Amino acid sequence: MKKLFGLTFLIFGLIGFTAQAQDEAAEEITDEEIAKFAAMEDSVMAFYEQKNVELVSMIKDNEVIDGAGRYNEIKAAWDDEAKLAEIEITDDEKAAYEEILEFMGSLSTEVRELKIGLIKNDEVLGIATYNKVNKAMKANPEVKEKVDSLMAELKEKRTPDEDESASDNG
DSSP states (O other): OOOHHHHHHHHHHHHHHHHHHHHHTTTTOOHHHHHHHHHHHHHHHHHHHHHHHHHHHHHTTTTTTTTTHHHHHHHHHHOOOOHHHTTTOOOOHHHHHHHHHHHHHHHHHHHHHHHHHHHTTTOOOOOHHHHHHHHHHOOOOOHHHHHHHHHHHHHHHHHHHHHHHHHHOO
């Protein structure tokens, strides 16, 4: 009886292993899926970088706060009323700083909403493809390396490069 039980356990284990191997084979990632995933991630990163430039500009070019130095001074004192009084913050500066904080808070929401929208859009990527590639990246360092490499290429293409324009002329 013990042999029968052991044999049954072995057979079920073998069936489970075979089924898992077939699932992994069915989950093979294509180059097209990797390219779509990398393009989606690059789009999100480009959007984030654009918003970050806006934020930096919002701080540096703020006429009320008068630049990054004063911004940093206000930031350091923000949660302490005594320190705010010490740096003699004005109501206009408080309002301008709060506007910057609001913009910063909305950044992560905007980026997340954009990414979710791109993932859900089957023409861009699709949920199934996103999950499939994301899972493969976690399980297989080679897939992650491919995605990272493609993302680096895409970033390089969208970033103006002086050397590239010089080589185009030659």
